[in-house]
Amino acid sequence: MTDLKKLTIEKAHELLVNKEVTSLELTEYYLANIEKLNKDLNIYIEVFEDCKTQAMEADKRIAEGKMLGVLDGIPLALKDNILIDGKIASAGSNILKNYRATYDSTVIKKLKEAGAVFLGRTNMDEFAMGSSTENSAYGVAKNPIDKSRVSGGSSGGSAAAIAADMAVATLGSDTGGSVRQPASLCGIVGLKTTYGSVSRHGLIAMGSSLDQIGPLTRSVEDAEILFNAIKGYDAMDSTSVEYPALIDLPAGGKRIGIPRGFVGEGIAADVLKNFNDTVEKLKSKGYEIVDIDLPNIKYSLPVYYVIMPAEVSTNLARMDGVRFGLHVDGANLFEDYSKSRGIGFGREVRRRILLGAYVLSAGYYDAYYKKAMDVRELIRGDFARVFSGPDRVSAVITPTTLSPAFKIGEKTTDPLAMYLEDIFTVSANVVGIPAISIPSGFVERDEVSLPLGFQIMAPHFREDILFKIGKDVS
Amino acid sequence: MIDRETVEKLAKLTRVEISEEEKDSMVADLEAILGYVSELSSSDTSSVVDTLDTHRNIFREDEGAEEPGIHTAKILADAPRTEDGYILVKQVIGEKGAVDSIR
Numbered sequence: 001m002t003d004l005k006k007l008t009i010e011k012a013h014e015l016l017v018n019k020e021v022t023s024l025e026l027t028e029y030y031l032a033n034i035e036k037l038n039k040d041l042n043i044y045i046e047v048f049e050d051c052k053t054q055a056m057e058a059d060k061r062i063a064e065g066k067m068l069g070v071l072d073g074i075p076l077a078l079k080d081n082i083l084i085d086g087k088i089a090s091a092g093s094n095i096l097k098n099y100r101a102t103y104d105s106t107v108i109k110k111l112k113e114a115g116a117v118f119l120g121r122t123n124m125d126e127f128a129m130g131s132s133t134e135n136s137a138y139g140v141a142k143n144p145i146d147k148s149r150v151s152g153g154s155s156g157g158s159a160a161a162i163a164a165d166m167a168v169a170t171l172g173s174d175t176g177g178s179v180r181q182p183a184s185l186c187g188i189v190g191l192k193t194t195y196g197s198v199s200r201h202g203l204i205a206m207g208s209s210l211d212q213i214g215p216l217t218r219s220v221e222d223a224e225i226l227f228n229a230i231k232g233y234d235a236m237d238s239t240s241v242e243y244p245a246l247i248d249l250p251a252g253g254k255r256i257g258i259p260r261g262f263v264g265e266g267i268a269a270d271v272l273k274n275f276n277d278t279v280e281k282l283k284s285k286g287y288e289i290v291d292i293d294l295p296n297i298k299y300s301l302p303v304y305y306v307i308m309p310a311e312v313s314t315n316l317a318r319m320d321g322v323r324f325g326l327h328v329d330g331a332n333l334f335e336d337y338s339k340s341r342g343i344g345f346g347r348e349v350r351r352r353i354l355l356g357a358y359v360l361s362a363g364y365y366d367a368y369y370k371k372a373m374d375v376r377e378l379i380r381g382d383f384a385r386v387f388s389g390p391d392r393v394s395a396v397i398t399p400t401t402l403s404p405a406f407k408i409g410e411k412t413t414d415p416l417a418m419y420l421e422d423i424f425t426v427s428a429n430v431v432g433i434p435a436i437s438i439p440s441g442f443v444e445r446d447e448v449s450l451p452l453g454f455q456i457m458a459p460h461f462r463e464d465i466l467f468k469i470g471k472d473v474s
Numbered sequence: 475m476i477d478r479e480t481v482e483k484l485a486k487l488t489r490v491e492i493s494e495e496e497k498d499s500m501v502a503d504l505e506a507i508l509g510y511v512s513e514l515s516s517s518d519t520s521s522v523v524d525t526l527d528t529h530r531n532i533f534r535e536d537e538g539a540e541e542p543g544i545h546t547a548k549i550l551a552d553a554p555r556t557e558d559g560y561i562l563v564k565q566v567i568g569e570k571g572a573v574d575s576i577r
Binding site: 003099102226235238239296298299302303305306313317320321322323324325326332333334336337339342345350351354355357358361367368371372374375377378380396415434 | 510548554
C-alpha cells in the first residue's frame with residue numbers, strides 16, 4: 001500500500017496520475033483520520049456525506065482519461081464561512097447554525113470545475129473574529145501538535161486539519177491574519193492573497209475592505225497551485241479585479257527589508273532568534289537583507305480595531321432572525337431582532353458590533369473612523385515608499401506571531417491580549433498587499449516542540465515574489 | 475467615556491440584546507479597546523487627502539435577471555417563519571409601542 005501520510009497536492013496528483021491510488025482511497029484515508037481524531041480535536045464541524053460520491057466521479061474521469069487537472073480528485077476542506085450550494089455554512093455561529101447556502105461561492109464554483117473533492121467544513125472563530133477558534137459556537141479546535149493549546153484563528157480548523165492529516169489542503173479567510181497566524185501555529189503554509197485577486201462572492205463577510213480568501217497548504221508549491229485555481233476577476237464581487245499579467249522579475253531584485261524598529265518589541269527571545277536564523281538562511285541563498293523604516297506600521301493594529309468593527313457592525317446587520325438564521329420570538333419586531341441577535345451572536349461578536357456602532361456614531365466618527373481611514377493612507381504610503389525608488393525592496397519580512405501556540409483559555413478573558421496575535425499580520429490587510437506565512441522551525445514550551453512561522457509581504461499582485469522566496473527557504 | 479447608558483444605547487441601535495450581567499464587563503471591554511485605539515490621535519494626518527474623494531462607481535450593470543421564482547423555494551426554506559410563500563414578520567404599523575420601540 002502506498003504511503004499516504006502528509007501528502008502535498010503535487011504528490012497526491014502524481015499518485016492519481018500513475019494510478020497508484022484512487023481519489024476514493026485518498027478520501028477514505030482522510031475520513032479514517034477524521035473518524036479517529038476529530039472527536040477529541042474538534043477540527044471538522046461537519047463531514048459532507050457526499051464526499052465519497054465526489055471522489056468516485058473524479059475516479060471515473062481519471063479512468064476515462066479525462067482528468068481535469070492537478071486538483072482533480074484532491075480532497076480539500078473548507079472554512080465554515082465559504083458557501084457551497086445546498087450545504088450548511090454557519091460561520092461558526094449559533095445564529096447561522098441551520099443556514100443552508102442557496103448558491104456556490106465563486107471559489108467553490110472554480111474548485112468544482114477543477115474536480116476537487118470537498119471533505120467537509122472546518123471549525124473557526126465565530127464570523128472569523130478571533131485568533132484561537134475559542135470563539136466558535138462549536139468549541140475550540142485543538143492544536144494537533146499539543147492538545148492543550150489552540151490551533152490559532154480564525155481559520156484554526158483549516159490549519160489544524162492539515163497538521164492532523166485530515167485533508168491535503170484547505171481554504172480559509174484572512175481579515176487581519178486569520179490564515180497566516182493559524183498556519184504559523186500549526187506548522188504549515190498560509191497565504192493571504194492580494195485584495196481583489198480572489199472573489200469573495202459567497203464568503204460570509206466580516207470586514208469588507210480587509211477580507212480575502214486564501215489557501216492553507218503543506219508546501220509553497222501547493223499554495224501557488226490553489227491560488228492559481230481560485231484567483232481571477234468576478235463580476236459578482238465589486239472589489240474584484242483582473243489579475244495583471246506577470247510584470248517582470250522582482251521589483252527590488254533580491255533585496256528584502258526588515259522593519260527592525262517594529263520586530264523587536266514584545267517578542268520572546270527564542271522567537272526572535274528563530275527569525276534571525278531565517279534571515280541568515282535567506283542571506284545564504286543570496287538575498288540582501290536591509291533595515292527599513294515603516295514609521296506608521298505601529299498604528300496598523302489600532303487602525304484595524306476601528307475599521308474592522310465598523311465594517312462588522314454594518315455587515316452583520318443582515319443577520320435579523322427574519323430571512324434566515326436563528327429566530328428568537330419577542331413581544332414585537334424590535335424584540336425579535338434584538339433577542340435573535342443577542343442570543344444568536346457570541347460575546348466577541350456582540351462586542352465588535354457595539355464597538356463598530358460607537359466609532360461610526362455622530363460625534364465620534366471623525367475622532368475614530370475618519371482618523372483611522374487617514375492613518376490607513378499613511379501606512380499605505382509607507383509600504384509604497386519601500387517598494388519603490390532606487391533603494392526599493394522586493395519584499396518585507398517579519399515573524400508571523402510574537403510567540404508559538406498558546407494554551408487554551410490563556411487569553412480568553414483579555415481581548416487586547418488576543419488582538420495582539422495579529423500585530424505582524426494585520427498590516428497586509430490594512431494595505432491590501434499579499435503575504436504568506438512559511439514554517440521556520442520550532443521552539444520549546446513545556447518540553448513540547450511548537451512550530452513557528454515567518455511572514456513575507458510583497459507589493460500588490462506580486463504573489464510570485466512570495467512563492468519565489470518561500471521556495472528558496474523551504 | 476463609556477458607561478452603562480452608552481452600552482444600552484448602542485445595544486438598542488444595533489438590535490443586540492445585552493444582558494444586565496454583561497453590561498458592566500462590556501463597559502470595561504469597550505473602554506479598554508477605545509483606550510488602545512486612541513493612540514491614533516498622536517498620528518499627524520494633516521497631509522492625507524480625503525479618501526472619500528477618490529471613490530468611484532463599482533456597481534455592475536443590473537442585467538441578466540433570472541426567471542422569477544426559480545430560487546424561491548430554496549430561499550424560503552432558510553426563513554424561520556413563512557406563510558403562503560412569504561416571509562413572516564410581526565406587525566410594525568399600527569401596533570401599540572412598536573414604532574416607539576425601534577427609535
